[in-house]
Amino acid sequence: MTYISRRVVLFIITLWAAITLNFVLPRLMPGSPVDAALGKLAAAGVPITNAERNAIEIQLGMPHASLISQYGEYLRNIALLRFGTSYSYPTQTVAETIGKALPWTLELVGAATIFAFIIGTLLGIYAGWRRGTATDSSITVGATFFGAFPPFWLGLLLLYLLAFKFGWFPIKGGYDPGLTPTLSVSFMLNALWHSVLPALTMAITTLSGWVFGMRNNMINTLGEDFVTFAEANGLRARTVATLYAARNALLPNVTAFGLALGSVVGGSVLVEGVFSYPGVGGLLFIAVTNHDYPLMQALLLVFSLSMLVAIFIVDLLYVRLDPRVRR
Amino acid sequence: MALLEARGVNVVYEPSRGQRIWAVRDVNLTLEAGEFVGIVGESGCGKTTLGYALTRMLRPPARLDGGVITFDGTDIATLAGEQLRRRRRNGFALVMQSGMNALNPVRSIGHQFGDVLKANARPGDHLDAAAIRQRSTSLLESVQLDAEVLGRFPHELSGGMRQRVSIALALALEPRLIVFDEPTTALDVIVQEAVIQTIKDLQRDRGFTAVLISHDLGVVLEATDRVLVMYGGRIVEDQPAAVIAEGAHHPYTEALLNCYADPRADEVVLGGIPGSPPDLSLTEPGCPFTPRCPLAQDICREVDPPLAPLGRGWAACHVRAPAVRAGVEAGRAS
Amino acid sequence: MTVLTAMPPPPEAPGRAANVRSGTASSVPGPLRFGGRAIRTIWSNGKARAGLIMLGLFICIAVFAPLIAPHSPTATSFTPYSGPTSTNWFGTTGNGQDVFSQLIYGSRVSLLVGFGAGALATLVAVTLGLIAGYRPGLVDELLGFVTNLALVIPALPLMIVLAAYLQGHSVWTIVLVVAFTSWATGARVIRSQTATLRTRDFVTSAVFSGERLLRVVFREILPNMTSLVAASFFAAATAAILAEASLEFLGLGNPATVSWGTILYAAEQQNALLTGQWLMVLAPGLAIALLMMSLTLINFGVDALSNPRLREK
Numbered sequence: 001m002t003y004i005s006r007r008v009v010l011f012i013i014t015l016w017a018a019i020t021l022n023f024v025l026p027r028l029m030p031g032s033p034v035d036a037a038l039g040k041l042a043a044a045g046v047p048i049t050n051a052e053r054n055a056i057e058i059q060l061g062m063p064h065a066s067l068i069s070q071y072g073e074y075l076r077n078i079a080l081l082r083f084g085t086s087y088s089y090p091t092q093t094v095a096e097t098i099g100k101a102l103p104w105t106l107e108l109v110g111a112a113t114i115f116a117f118i119i120g121t122l123l124g125i126y127a128g129w130r131r132g133t134a135t136d137s138s139i140t141v142g143a144t145f146f147g148a149f150p151p152f153w154l155g156l157l158l159l160y161l162l163a164f165k166f167g168w169f170p171i172k173g174g175y176d177p178g179l180t181p182t183l184s185v186s187f188m189l190n191a192l193w194h195s196v197l198p199a200l201t202m203a204i205t206t207l208s209g210w211v212f213g214m215r216n217n218m219i220n221t222l223g224e225d226f227v228t229f230a231e232a233n234g235l236r237a238r239t240v241a242t243l244y245a246a247r248n249a250l251l252p253n254v255t256a257f258g259l260a261l262g263s264v265v266g267g268s269v270l271v272e273g274v275f276s277y278p279g280v281g282g283l284l285f286i287a288v289t290n291h292d293y294p295l296m297q298a299l300l301l302v303f304s305l306s307m308l309v310a311i312f313i314v315d316l317l318y319v320r321l322d323p324r325v326r327r
Numbered sequence: 328m329a330l331l332e333a334r335g336v337n338v339v340y341e342p343s344r345g346q347r348i349w350a351v352r353d354v355n356l357t358l359e360a361g362e363f364v365g366i367v368g369e370s371g372c373g374k375t376t377l378g379y380a381l382t383r384m385l386r387p388p389a390r391l392d393g394g395v396i397t398f399d400g401t402d403i404a405t406l407a408g409e410q411l412r413r414r415r416r417n418g419f420a421l422v423m424q425s426g427m428n429a430l431n432p433v434r435s436i437g438h439q440f441g442d443v444l445k446a447n448a449r450p451g452d453h454l455d456a457a458a459i460r461q462r463s464t465s466l467l468e469s470v471q472l473d474a475e476v477l478g479r480f481p482h483e484l485s486g487g488m489r490q491r492v493s494i495a496l497a498l499a500l501e502p503r504l505i506v507f508d509e510p511t512t513a514l515d516v517i518v519q520e521a522v523i524q525t526i527k528d529l530q531r532d533r534g535f536t537a538v539l540i541s542h543d544l545g546v547v548l549e550a551t552d553r554v555l556v557m558y559g560g561r562i563v564e565d566q567p568a569a570v571i572a573e574g575a576h577h578p579y580t581e582a583l584l585n586c587y588a589d590p591r592a593d594e595v596v597l598g599g600i601p602g603s604p605p606d607l608s609l610t611e612p613g614c615p616f617t618p619r620c621p622l623a624q625d626i627c628r629e630v631d632p633p634l635a636p637l638g639r640g641w642a643a644c645h646v647r648a649p650a651v652r653a654g655v656e657a658g659r660a661s
Numbered sequence: 662m663t664v665l666t667a668m669p670p671p672p673e674a675p676g677r678a679a680n681v682r683s684g685t686a687s688s689v690p691g692p693l694r695f696g697g698r699a700i701r702t703i704w705s706n707g708k709a710r711a712g713l714i715m716l717g718l719f720i721c722i723a724v725f726a727p728l729i730a731p732h733s734p735t736a737t738s739f740t741p742y743s744g745p746t747s748t749n750w751f752g753t754t755g756n757g758q759d760v761f762s763q764l765i766y767g768s769r770v771s772l773l774v775g776f777g778a779g780a781l782a783t784l785v786a787v788t789l790g791l792i793a794g795y796r797p798g799l800v801d802e803l804l805g806f807v808t809n810l811a812l813v814i815p816a817l818p819l820m821i822v823l824a825a826y827l828q829g830h831s832v833w834t835i836v837l838v839v840a841f842t843s844w845a846t847g848a849r850v851i852r853s854q855t856a857t858l859r860t861r862d863f864v865t866s867a868v869f870s871g872e873r874l875l876r877v878v879f880r881e882i883l884p885n886m887t888s889l890v891a892a893s894f895f896a897a898a899t900a901a902i903l904a905e906a907s908l909e910f911l912g913l914g915n916p917a918t919v920s921w922g923t924i925l926y927a928a929e930q931q932n933a934l935l936t937g938q939w940l941m942v943l944a945p946g947l948a949i950a951l952l953m954m955s956l957t958l959i960n961f962g963v964d965a966l967s968n969p970r971l972r973e974k
Contacts, residue, residue, distance in 0.1 A: 010809075017810050029826040140961075141708065148954035150903055152910055153925065153946030160934045160942070216964070225428035232384050232423075233496055234415040235446045237408075243442065244431050251433075259812065266815025270907055284818060288825050288911055296822050303815045311813070323433060323480045344705070 003325045007315045011308060018304040022297060023074050026060045034060045037293045055084040060293055083298040094298045098280060102302070104174050105272070105279030108195055109264050112202035117257055119203075120210025125246045127211065128218025139211065147208025151267060155201040155274035162197060169197045172276035198275045206264060213256060217249035224248070251322055258314030262307025328400065330536050331358040331381065331419075331504060336394035336404075338373070338380050338560075343388070346608040350376040350389065352560040355634070358536050360503065363527075365539045365547030365568065367583075368557035371604055374540045375424075377557070378506040381538070382421040383411055398504070416447040420502035422493050424509040429493045430481035436492055437463060437477035443499045466495040469532075470525055487518040491525065498529070506538040511546060523550050544583060548572070553640075556580050559605040559615030566640035577642040578620045614645065622646045699888070702966050709962025715955035723768040730762035734919045742931065744938055751940045754924075755931045760941050763919050764948060770920035771952060774836055774905040779898030781840035786847030786897075787890055791878055793848070794855025805852070811845035820904060824913040835914055839904045847893035854889055858882050888966040895960040899953045906949050921945035 037056050042048060058073045077083070083094035120143075127139040163169045170176070175191050221227065222245055230244045231237075268281030276282065280299055287295040319325055338351035351373045358364060366374045379385050381396060383403055396404040403414055423429045431439055440463035448454050464474040470491040481489060490510060497505055507526060511519035527550050530537045541547050547554055547568070554571050556564040556579065564577040572584060585598035602619035614620070614627045626645050634641040637648035703709045722729060731748075732739075739749055741757040751760035793804035823838045858864060859882070867881050883890075908914055909922025916923055924945040928934070933941045 013806075014810060014813055017806075018814060021810070021814065025822070026826065137708075144708075144954055144957050145950075148899075148950040148957060150906055150946055150949050150953075152907065153942070153949065156925075156929075156934060156942050157946070160939060164934060225423055226431045228384060228386065229421075229423050229429040229493065229496075230431065230442075232382065232415070232421040233443045233446070234412055234500055235442055236412065239442060239446065243434065247433055248431070262813070263815050263817075266817045266819075269817055269821065270910070273911070284821060285911065288821055288913065291825060296825065300814075300818055300822050303818045304813060307813050307815055321433070323435075324482050344702075 003319055004316065007312060011312045015305070015308055018308065019075070019078060019301065020071075022301050022304070023071060025300075026293065026297065040291065052084070055082060056294060060297070078301070084294040089295075094294050097283065097295065098298060098302055101278055101280045101283050104277065105265060105268050105281055107191075108199055108272075108277065108279055109202070109261070109268055111195070112199040113206065113257075113261050113264050115199070116203040116206040117210055117260070120207045121214045121250070121253060123207075124211040124214025125218055125241070125249070128215040128222065128249070129241050129245070131215075131219055131222075136215075140215065143208040143211040146204050147206075147211075149205055150270075151201060151205040152270040152274050154205060155198065155271050158197050158201055159274065170194050174278040194277075198271050198277050201271050201274075202264060202268065206260065206267075209256075209260065210253065213253050214249060217252055218245060221245050221249040251318070254314060254318055254321060258311040259307070261310035261314070262303075265306045265310075266303050329357045330360045330362075330399060332356070332395075332397045333381060334395045334397075336377070336380055336396065337392040338376050338385065339390055339392045341388045341390060348607045349610060350560050350607060351380060353631075354394075354560075354562055356381075356555070356562065358504065358538070360536055361534050362553060363530055363537045363539070363551045364553045364555060365541065365551035366555045366557060367541060367544050367547045369542060369604065371607070372557040373560040374542075374557045375508050376560075378421070378508050378538060378540045382419045382504075382506050384421055415500055415502070416449075417501050417503065419504040419506070420497040420500050422490075422497045422505060422507045422510060424512060427486060427489060427513060430489060432481055434480075435477070436479055436481070436484075439496065440466065440477065440499065443496050447500050462499070466498055467492075469498065469529060470495045486514055487522060490514065490522055494526065494529070498533075502535055504536045504538070506540065508540045509542070510539070511543075512541070519546070526550065544587065556583070560607060561615060561643065562634065563616065563644070564637075564640065564642045565634060566638065566642075570639055574638050575647055576637070577616075577644045577647060578622050579616050580642075582619075614643070699891075699966055703959065703962030706962035706965050708958045709960075709965075712955045712958025712960075712962070715951060716959065719768055719772065719952055719955065722765060723772050726765050726769060730759075730765040732759045732762045734758060734763040734766040735917075742936065742938070745940055751944055752938050754927050754941075760924060760944070763924055764921070764944055766919045767921040767924060767945065768948070768952075770832060770918060771902050771905065771949065774832060774839065774920075775898045775902035775952070775956075778836045778839040778843070778901035778905070779894055781836065782844040782897040782901070783847055783890065783894040785840065785844040786893060787851055787883075789844070790848045790851025791855050791882070794852040795859055795874075795878065795882070797856070801852075801856075804848075808845050808848050808852070811842070812849070814842075816842040816900075817904070817907065820908060821911065821913065824908055831915055832918060832920075835905050835908055836901075838908070839901045843897050843900050843904070847897060850893060851886065851889065854886050855882060858885055888963055891966075892960055892963045895956045895963060899956045899960075902949060902953055902956075906945075921949050 034057055037060060038048060038053065041052070041056075055077065058070060058077055081095045083098075089097045123139050123143070127136045130136050159171065163171045170193065174194050175187065176194075179187060179190060227240060227245050230240045235244070265280070268279060269284045270281070271277070272279045272281035273285035280302060283295065284299045286292070287299060333354055333356040336351060336354040336356075337349065340348040340350055342348075354377060366377065368374045376385070376389065379389075380391055383396075383406070385391060391404055394404060395402050398414070398419060401414070403411065403419075406414060430436070434442075437460070441459045444459050444462055445454055460474075460477070463477055467474060467476055472488060472491050472495070476484065476488065476492065481492075484492065494507075494510075510526065511522055514522065523546060526537065526539070529535075537551075539547060539551055548571065551568050554564075554566055554568050555562050556577065558579050564580045566576070571580070575581075576584075579600075582598070582600045586600070600619055605615040605618075612631050613629055614623075614632050617623045617627045620627065622644075624646060630645070632643040632645045632648075633650050634643045635648040635650045637644070642648040704713065731750075735758060737757040739753045739757045739759055741753055741755050743749060743753045745752050749759045749761065751764060753759060754763070789804055789808070793801045793808075820838050820842050823841070824834065827834050827838070864877060864881050867877050872880070905914075905920070906922035906925065909918070909920055910925045910929065912926055914920070914923060914926075916926065922945075924941065928938065928941045928945075931938075933939070
């Protein structure tokens with residue numbers, strides 16, 4: 001089997017496993033999430049139709065039907081994107097709620113991660129190349145320090161300093177309260193302005209991982225024979241550092257990039273919570289506060305899926321970078 | 328003028344924890360243009376370290392500690408950075424052990440040739456893609472490889488092919504000195520033979536000075552004109568290859584020769600050398616072979632034996648090649 | 662969020678060969694000898710030394726909390742919502758509790774959860790990693806798949822969902838949830854390393870000389886992975902400290918617990934930043950950051966233990 005087809009199979013199998021895990025989880029929990037969910041929905045004023053009750057039970061656990069039939073119904077609902085109604089947002093389905101929030105998170109996470117990856121990798125290459133010097137120490141110590149900041153705390157700090165005290169950035173939200181989301185340039189700019197602080201927070205906290213990973217890889221690669229041979233053949237130091245050392249040291253980091261991209265979506269929970277950002281992370285924040293199980297379930301699935309997709313895309317990219325896996 | 332003269336070369340390994348190790352001690356060596364020299368010795372004798380030192384490829388924690396290495400009139404021991412890099416072109420090159428990992432795994436062979444050719448281009452050279460391809464092809468032909476190798480990646484080539492590619496890449500510098508560090512050690516015997524033959528042919532055709540480092544005395548005797556025997560970081564014998572199997576020599580060399588049994592003899596007696604290699608962290612004077620030497624005398628324990636005339640070459644042995652007086656040092660230098 | 666390089670040191674690296682020990686006897690017991698050498702190596706690394714000192718300070722603070730803190734952390738006898746005063750150096754919470762004392766006592770929870778969850782996660786990782794790495798075949802494939810699955814489900818959302826479901830609201834719930842979500846990275850690394858070591862000569866010879874499976878694993882393989890396990894532990898503990906604080910911050914822990922995360926939770930609830938109580942936000946966050954940083958710094962030394970190339974000159 002070629003590398004790519006193996007990856008596709010793995011993707012499908014893992015996706016299935018994640019979906020199944022999502023099915024199993026609420027059924028393992030003590031107490032009855034179904035009753036709690038129904039109770040909350042009633043309190044939010046949503047009429048409990050039979051269809052509504054059915055949807056909730058399929059998701060969270062039917063006391064009377066067999067597990068197999070529940071599972072079948074569950075899979076069908078997933079395929080049709082029927083996740084029920086959230087009681088935090090009773091006027092729309094869970095699917096709609098998530099659908100509106102997802103682009104915000106993708107844009108935020110995407111920007112932050114790409115930024116952190118590029119800067120972190122470059123710093124790591126430089127630190128590894130100049131290993132043992134003052135430059136290396138300052139980069140590593142600096143990265144350790146910034147990497148240790150709890151993301152939500154850094155967010156609070158930046159919020160306080162740059163938004164509250166200095167007023168350079170807005171305090172909350174994805175866009176100004178009066179505006180309605182459109183695709184106009186002015187709205188985009190406004191959204192961009194709102195995304196700077198949360199993106200900066202995420203970028204700073206994830207930066208250190210890249211720096212260390214790349215630095216370690218560089219140090220290991222620099223000990224390889226082909227780097228010595230390149231130098232013996234008169235290649236310039238810069239060529240050796242980039243085309244020979246860094247290019248090889250990069251490879252393990254690329255696979256890690258996929259994992260990181262997916263997991264940063266999960267990490268966005270705290271940052272979006274702090275900044276009241278309208279992404280899926282913020283949704284989870286709200287869902288947890290309200291014990292909104294249908295929403296939580298669906299979100300967990302979305303997070304897992306985004307992780308899988310990110311890994312898959314990166315795996316495809318890896319084939320381009322490492323000729324040894326091509327068939 | 329000799330192509331390369333090394334005087335008082337010492338190499339020390341300084342690990343962050345642990346003792347300092349003197350891998351190469353007070354080596355004096357002269358290489359003429361066009362010579363084919365072999366350096367032979369057991370593991371840990373310092374031959375590879377010496378090879379790397381002469382081509383200025385030592386890496387931390389190894390360090391050149393004093394000594395002068397004059398290549399074509401210039402002391403290269405003090406050069407560094409860009410100055411050192413420039414000297415390699417048409418200067419000295421190194422082919423590493425068996426080329427297994429000597430090639431960049433993510434770059435095609437053709438690109439790697441391009442890298443080397445472009446890095447060593449002279450001002451005024453016009454190196455477009457066609458010129459690079461043409462030169463790469465001719466370099467590959469000189470090591471009996473086909474041009475289609477250029478499109479391949481290292482992992483697609485066999486060990487022997489990779490070794491040849493390494494040699495071809497080193498040739499791209501048009502060097503006047505090439506040090507081959509154990510070029511055949513990780514190859515099987517049949518491929519070994521072919522690679523050695525290739526090296527011999529190249530040396531004869533292009534006339535560069537070749538230094539062949541190997542623990543395999545057989546390989547060295549087959550290819551080289553002159554053999555240096557190293558022990559404990561020092562050169563203990565220096566003889567033309569033709570005579571090394573005859574006559575009296577340094578006790579270590581004799582013991583080494585004894586290790587090779589004659590397969591045609593009726594009784595094959597496998598020899599060995601009793602004792603263990605010297606502790607390279609000690610810096611006391613005296614001949615390093617003393618504990619294992621059947622001819623050892625008191626002076627051997629106290630005074631470093633200098634290289635003195637023995638037969639058609641030199642040996643560092645108080646017993647076999649006693650230094651008549653201190654002045655023999657000066658006689659050796661030319 | 663740290664990203665572990667998924668690359669165990671190459672098997673033929675010279676330092677690894679030098680570090681390999683088979684379970685032969687010596688006058689000083691093996692583990693003690695190794696421990697002494699390990700501590701010396703770690704101590705010799707500048708960054709790690711700083712980390713050890715910082716960690717030592719935190720441990721002292723936690724152990725001697727009753728002596729250091731000026732007041733009881735739960736006493737509600739002070740004026741609520743006040744800023745820094747002479748009695749309450751860092752101000753008070755909405756319940757009138759002294760933030761500074763809470764900060765001091767909070768170190769206990771962070772250290773407990775951090776090391777507890779870290780140890781638990783590492784234990785699971787080592788067990789599964791050893792099993793998977795040692796026996797190639799169905800067991801390995803299955804465990805590998807489970808590990809990959811655990812890696813794919815994002816840790817924080819899973820933790821959040823689990824904690825919300827369990828509604829246990831105790832420190833032990835948090836420890837379990839955190840450990841449950843962070844064993845996978847370590848397991849993967851340990852599995853690779855076990856698989857590599859399994860093919861090494863000294864293991865083969867031990868098996869051939871009739872050593873039983875458990876002895877081979879514990880006397881031949883595990884000692885050669887000690888630094889890897891230690892590195893996994895410190896990484897897991899670091900992540901656990903952050904996770905605990907995050908969960909408390911989200912209100913998923915027990916608000917009655919005194920921990921750095923709950924202080925931040927309270928701060929968020931009472932909009933401390935906007936009311937000028939910025940110390941209440943700054944201090945616990947800084948404490949978390951410094952504790953995490955100390956463990957990461959120590960890990961620099963542990964890394965150097967297993968990969969001599971990384972040792973500082």
